[in-house]
Amino acid sequence: MNENDTIFGKIIRREIPATIVYEDDDVLGFKDIAPQAPVHVLFIPKNTHIATLDDAKAGDAELIGKLVLAAAEYARREGFEQNGYRVVMNCRGDAGQTVFHIHLHLLAGAPLGRFGTPM
Numbered sequence: 759m760n761e762n763d764t765i766f767g768k769i770i771r772r773e774i775p776a777t778i779v780y781e782d783d784d785v786l787g788f789k790d791i792a793p794q795a796p797v798h799v800l801f802i803p804k805n806t807h808i809a810t811l812d813d814a815k816a817g818d819a820e821l822i823g824k825l826v827l828a829a830a831e832y833a834r835r836e837g838f839e840q841n842g843y844r845v846v847m848n849c850r851g852d853a854g855q856t857v858f859h860i861h862l863h864l865l866a867g868a869p870l871g872r873f874g875t876p877m
């Protein structure tokens with residue numbers, strides 16, 4: 759039984775297609791299907807299912823750090839280290855989380871609007 763019954767679990771298991779742009783032992787990075795910036799890549803844990811950031815435990819600290827560093831490495835590889843970029847993790851309803859397998863959004867490639875304004 760695989761507990762990661764989310765669309766991202768299916769991407770990890772290669773059951774559905776994705777444009778994978780980054781992979782290491784722990785992290786998979788793929789293009790967001792509905793990009794919100796010229797570059798919009800999602801970084802997810804490959805081997806551990808954590809539904810939301812609120813479900814993360816102290817023992818997940820290294821893995822969550824790896825998501826952030828994978829995004830930074832990819833951004834550097836693509837040449838965004840000087841112009842900059844944004845990383846975001848949405849947690850549950852008010853943040854608009856729709857896929858319950860933690861993921862870090864990397865947004866880059868243009869000046870980004872401000873964020874966090876209540877709708």
Ligand code: AMP
Pocket residue numbers: 765776789790791792793800847848854855856857858
């Ligand atoms: P969130 O709203 O933070 O849960 O982000 C989920 C993201 O996953 C959204 O930006 C979606 O566009 C993206 N998404 C959903 N399904 C897919 C898919 N099959 N391939 C790539 N990105 C996806």
